[in-house]
Amino acid sequence: MTQKIDVYSSALSLLEEDLRGKTVVVIDVLRASSTIITALQNGAKEIIPVEDMSAAGRIAQNLDASRYLLCGEKDGEKIDGYHLGNSPFEYDEDVIKGKTLIFNTTNGTKAIVKSQHAKKVIIGSFLNMDTVVNELKEAQGEIILACAGWKSRLSLEDSLCAGLIIRKLTDGKLPEDSRDGAKLAFVLSEKYENDIVTVVSGSNHAMRLKSLGFEEDVLYCSKLNVTNVLPVLKEGTLINENG
Numbered sequence: 284m285t286q287k288i289d290v291y292s293s294a295l296s297l298l299e300e301d302l303r304g305k306t307v308v309v310i311d312v313l314r315a316s317s318t319i320i321t322a323l324q325n326g327a328k329e330i331i332p333v334e335d336m337s338a339a340g341r342i343a344q345n346l347d348a349s350r351y352l353l354c355g356e357k358d359g360e361k362i363d364g365y366h367l368g369n370s371p372f373e374y375d376e377d378v379i380k381g382k383t384l385i386f387n388t389t390n391g392t393k394a395i396v397k398s399q400h401a402k403k404v405i406i407g408s409f410l411n412m413d414t415v416v417n418e419l420k421e422a423q424g425e426i427i428l429a430c431a432g433w434k435s436r437l438s439l440e441d442s443l444c445a446g447l448i449i450r451k452l453t454d455g456k457l458p459e460d461s462r463d464g465a466k467l468a469f470v471l472s473e474k475y476e477n478d479i480v481t482v483v484s485g486s487n488h489a490m491r492l493k494s495l496g497f498e499e500d501v502l503y504c505s506k507l508n509v510t511n512v513l514p515v516l517k518e519g520t521l522i523n524e525n526g
């Protein structure tokens with residue numbers, strides 16, 4: 284592999300000038316990336332990620348009410364007045380098929396919006412890992428794996444996902460000149476590549492979600508390669524490039 288690769292550990296660490304001209308994969312295993320991938324798999328027409336409630340409201344005002352659903356969470360739970368929260372299990376085909384989803388989450392959608400000036404923005408998680416890796420093999424120039432983390436802090440599940448992407452991309456041989464973030468994620472993935480469910484389930488964010496009753500979400504989001512959906516950001520909207 285010839286591309287340089289780096290890993291950022293939280294949405295807050297993403298700066299427009301660092302991402303310009305690069306290929307960015309936004310990773311929020313629990314749960315924004317996993318829910319976006321599931322929603323596109325189940326037939327959502329498109330997803331508009333937003334950074335906060337006011338942006339969501341502005342976009343909704345300009346759309347026909349029968350066409351969109353307001354989706355997302357605050358502190359893990361559905362926002363008052365929204366149609367759907369951030370559990371992948373809410374995104375059934377009969378609910379979302381053909382709809383535009385306006386999507387607002389604490390860290391994941393903020394990371395996507397902050398990445399919007401990159402050359403290409405892809406959404407990745409364990410669910411679509413090999414599809415993401417195959418796409419990155421074709422990418423020219425530098426690759427950034429942008430972990431959403433949790434409120435400016437690192438999340439173990441996002442770092443493990445980033446590390447596994449790097450291991451697959453480099454055939455298990457990390458180039459010497461790799462950035463520190465990539466080295467750390469790579470080492471993590473060497474240790475835990477066969478223990479994804481255990482690592483994700485034991486993470487701080489999984490604990491928070493379990494205390495809210497989202498145990499099944501944590502197990503679902505730990506599944507590897509269940510879909511070839513490739514969400515890509517085009518003019519502020521996520522679509523499935525493999526759709």
Ligand code: 3SL
Pocket residue numbers: 311313314315316356358359360369388389390391392431492
């Ligand atoms: O932070 C986010 O973007 C969410 O994915 C968090 S939660 O899993 O819905 O709590």
